[in-house]
Amino acid sequence: MKVVEEEQRIRVMEGPWDAVSVIREIVESGQQEDPFYVFDLGEVVARYHKWKATMxxxxxxxxxxxxxxxxxxxxxxxxxxxxDCASRAEIETVQQLGVRPERIIFANPAKMASHMRHAAAAGVRTVTFDSETELMKLKQYMPEAKLVIRIRCDAAEAQCPLGIKFGCDPVADAxxxxxxxxxxxxxxxxxSFHVGSGARETAVYARAIHFARALFDMGACVGHVGMRLVDLGGGFPGNHDTSIDEVAEVINEALExxxxxxxxxxIAEPGRYFAAAAYTLAAVVHSKREVVSKLEDSDVAETSTMYYINDGVYGSFNCVLYDHQHxxxxxxxEHDDEPLLPCSIWGPSCDSLDCVITDTxxxxxxxxxxxxFRDMGAYTxxxxSPFNGFxxxxxRAVIDxxxxxxVKELWPLTEGHFMIGGRMTGPQREASPSPPPVLLEPHIPNGQQNHRALFVECALK
Incomplete structure (x- = not known):
């Protein structure tokens, strides 16, 4: 007998559907008040296969x-x-899922001593560095580590530049x-290198790979004859209307x-490529007010509406502040033939900084x-945080x-992790302390599956 937590439930969808139709079904239940995400696992699987096909x-x-x-x-x-893990907690999280230490790179060039000791004890060996200080620490805490030197090679334009914080000069310092x-x-x-999160220049990868080749040759001359790893970092696009085809072509040619x-x-360290488009956020308008202001250099007054929703910059929309997302x-x-009027969208907290969209x-x-809100899976x-009590x-996870x-055959699951259920509706918090669902290893003979909506119960290990 196995108890499976509500948060781990995955709804298996039949027939035509998309994230918005799932949101509509949940909302129309009349029991949902808090903001929520719909996570489409199929988007992650599709992007993985796209990656393997193009690079x-x-x-x-x-x-x-x-x-x-x-x-x-x-x-x-x-x-x-x-x-790609940057801390002890991240290493622990992925290892609790059964990930082997050789499938982890400790890719923080400025590591805390306690985190280094933990990584060494956990068997994680591949680590990055970009300074003399880090080399001295590695000598003390991880002398058996396999080191990867991180160089700086910035994209001409990136959503979040990282070279200002990490990466040594490939010519002067490396x-x-x-x-x-x-x-x-x-x-x-x-x-290794990182051209910048959300990079908007593809040629930068060719420049960085060229630098890497030069450092491979330099390393062999000073005794590092076993250099065998190139880490392309991140920077890959992830929104639903983007593609990695162009950057893949640049990378493939440079590698050859x-x-x-x-x-x-x-290797590479994609983040938003896998996460962004897989998550769609739903939030409700809980209040609004009209404001009147004069247009710049004019006596004409314009009325605008301030809409207040139940998620904001201290919650999911921290990406507006920290990740520079639009x-x-x-x-x-549906609002057929209704006019588009000026407005702004605000979060629920009592902070005037909590503005999601200033003008739309x-x-x-x-x-x-x-x-x-689409493309909300990255850096959200x-x-x-539950700031101000929100x-x-x-x-809510779904899969076709x-x-x-x-996909279920890839996971360490048995038939006991699956059950037939009804609609995934209801409030975020249970109204009364009802007992969690208990699974009794159901058996469904081949060819006799009931084609109602299914729920996959995943025991995350």
Whole structure:
């Protein structure tokens, strides 16, 4: 007998559906008041296969910081990805799922001593560095580590530039650090870089791979004869209307030019590529007010509506502040032929900083209407907090029935983890302390499956 938590339930969908139709079904139950996400596992699976088809030499090591939802991590682990971890907690999280230490890169160039000791004890060996200080710490706490030197090579434009914080100069600093590592008898096995999260330039990958080749040759000259790893970092697009085809072409050509030998392992650290489009957020308008202001350099007054929703910048929309995201709101209800009027959208807290969208146009909304926000899986949930007493949105996971039949075989699950159930509706918090569902290992003979909606119960380990 196994008890499965409500948060781990995955609804298996039959027939035509999309994230918005799932949101509509939940909302129409009349029992949902708090904001919530719909997480489409099929989007993650599709993106994994797209990655493998377009960049077959590059192994994805998912950046856990982007979204540490355990169900997302479990799905990626089942597909075979590695993981880019930056802390002890992230290492513990993925290892609790059964991920082997060799599938983890400790990719924080400035690590805390206690985290280094934990990584060493956990068997994680591949780590990054970009300074003399870090080399000295590695000598003290992880002398058996396989070191990867992180260089700086910034994209001309990126959503979040990272070179201002991490990465040594590939010409002025990296050769000296390679020599120092050799003197300290530390093993450097590769080169890494990060062009910037949400990079908007593809040619930067070719420049960085060129630098990596030069450092491989330099490393061999100073004693690092076993260099065999190139880490392309992140920066890959993830929204539903983007593609990795262009960047994949640049990377594939650069790898063939500079690293034609297949003995060199190539990895990357995609985050938003896997997470962003898989999550769709729903939030409700709980209040509104009209404000009148004069247009700039004019005596003409304009009326604008301030809409208040039950999620904000201290919750899911922290991405507006920290990840520089431009979010787009869509009314869940159809507004045929209604005019688009000036408005702004605000979060629920009592802080004037809590503004989700400062200036946009939408049809007139009534209190109680729901808004949908797509591409909300990246750098949202991990930073969300219950500030001012407002709950962090719950995640409702779904997968298509046809895909479920394949994916479930990848997970360490038995038939006891599945049950037939009804609609996934109801409030975020239970109204009364009812007991959790108990599964009794149901047996469904082949060919006699009931084609009602199914729920997959995942025991996350």
């Amino acid at each position: 077959p030499r590059v192994e994805p090591f998912y950046a856990v910081k982007c979204n540490d939802d355990k169900l997302l991590l479990t799905t990626l682990a089942a597909l075979g990805t590695g993981f 050769p000296r650090l390679l020599k120092l590592a050799a003197v300290l008898q530390l093993e450097v096995v590769g080169v 030019l500079h690293f034609p030998e297949r003995s060199v392992q190539v 979010v787009v709101a869509e009314p869940l209800r 146009r939408m049809p007139p909304l009534a209190v109680g209407e729901w808004l949908v 949930l991990p930073v969300a 709950p962090v949105p719950r995640v 029935h046809g895909l479920w039949g394949i």
